[in-house]
Amino acid sequence: MKESSMPQKRPRFTVADLVIALLCFGGFLIVGLWAYYTTVGEFVSAQLAGVYTILALVGALSMLLRLRWFSLLYYLGCALGWAAGGFVAGLKGDFAPTAGLVVTFFLIAVFALFGAIAQWRSWKRRSLRRREEKERERLREEQAQKARETAAAGLEAQQAETPVSAPTEDKTV
Numbered sequence: 001m002k003e004s005s006m007p008q009k010r011p012r013f014t015v016a017d018l019v020i021a022l023l024c025f026g027g028f029l030i031v032g033l034w035a036y037y038t039t040v041g042e043f044v045s046a047q048l049a050g051v052y053t054i055l056a057l058v059g060a061l062s063m064l065l066r067l068r069w070f071s072l073l074y075y076l077g078c079a080l081g082w083a084a085g086g087f088v089a090g091l092k093g094d095f096a097p098t099a100g101l102v103v104t105f106f107l108i109a110v111f112a113l114f115g116a117i118a119q120w121r122s123w124k125r126r127s128l129r130r131r132e133e134k135e136r137e138r139l140r141e142e143q144a145q146k147a148r149e150t151a152a153a154g155l156e157a158q159q160a161e162t163p164v165s166a167p168t169e170d171k172t173v
Contacts, residue, residue, distance in 0.1 A: 017064050024071075025060035028078075029053065039086060055108070062115075069122055070115035077111020 032052045036044050044052065055078060062071040081104040089100025 013064065017066060021060040021064035024063045025056045028056035028059055028075075032056070032082075035082065058112075067115075067119050069118035070112070073111045073115030073118060074108070077108045077115075080111065081105065081107035 029052060032055070033044055033049070036048070036052075059071060059074055059078070062074060084107055085100040085104030087100075088103045089097045091099075093099075
């Protein structure tokens, strides 16, 4: 097998992945804290800042691990959860703020579950493609080996049919 035909395996963590994860972490916190401040009119409490930090860490870790489908649906769930939770929390009633919080985390969990399922299917498809490619490569190598054996057998047969003449001596005096 040739060295150049083998795919190069990427390292699990790269500097680019780390930079993207840090940008996602910072971006999530900035957008989350800014959105809370603009809608409520006051800065977040320590408890809420801790929740935002944990949510940002989950998203950043998924980006660091290159879980693209999970990350996409997770961030979508966070945005929809924040919007729907804010709407429900703004309704009248004593239970509205708690219901808003429940709706927020429910949507985040549902979209995270959808993201995990999508990521799992992506891994399965990629694994199947790799197995099929290895099988095709193995078949190509077997065919090439058979072709080399056939060519060698044909060459041997041709050499066996052609008589080799003995060197003649020159008897001129």
